[in-house]
Ligand SMILES: [Zn+2]
């Protein structure tokens with residue numbers, strides 16, 4: 782959505798907004814920050830811009846339902862991700878001297894309009910947690926047989942299993958068998 786800020790620029794004090802923004806990312810896109818995550822319903826965006834004698838401040842809340850998988854056992858995990866944002870709203874020409882990082886603190890007006898959607902989707906990518914667990918004490922899957930250890934033990938010996946040592950173990954076993 783593009784917000785029409787011309788009334789604020791002309792001296793109005795308050796603009797409220799409340800709308801829905803679809804998040805159509807591809808959960809199968811491994812290059813995406815949101816890989817493995819799907820958003821079954823649109824993101825809800827609600828907030829306001831207050832104009833105090835030409836200084837404009839935007840506060841908003843964005844919230845979206847997500848579905849993903851536990852990082853340890855791959856069980857489905859779902860929930861609602863919510864984020865509060867606060868930004869100074871200013872015309873692009875006033876911000877021309879700022880570098881990229883400082884610009885993140887601003888919502889930028891172009892020709893009287895504020896494009897909300899792209900910055901909000903970028904913010905979602907930046908702030909969305911990289912991994913979820915089905916519970917804090919999820920025991921994950923057996924590294925050998927893939928059994929879900931939350932359901933009980935498997936019969937594998939994994940007490941000191943370290944995949945990095947596997948080649949060494951094989952070498953030792955080979956030496957042992959050659960000794961005989
Ligand atoms: Zn889990």
Ligand SMILES: [Zn+2]
Pocket residue numbers: 923924925926927928935936937
């Ligand atoms: Zn196992």
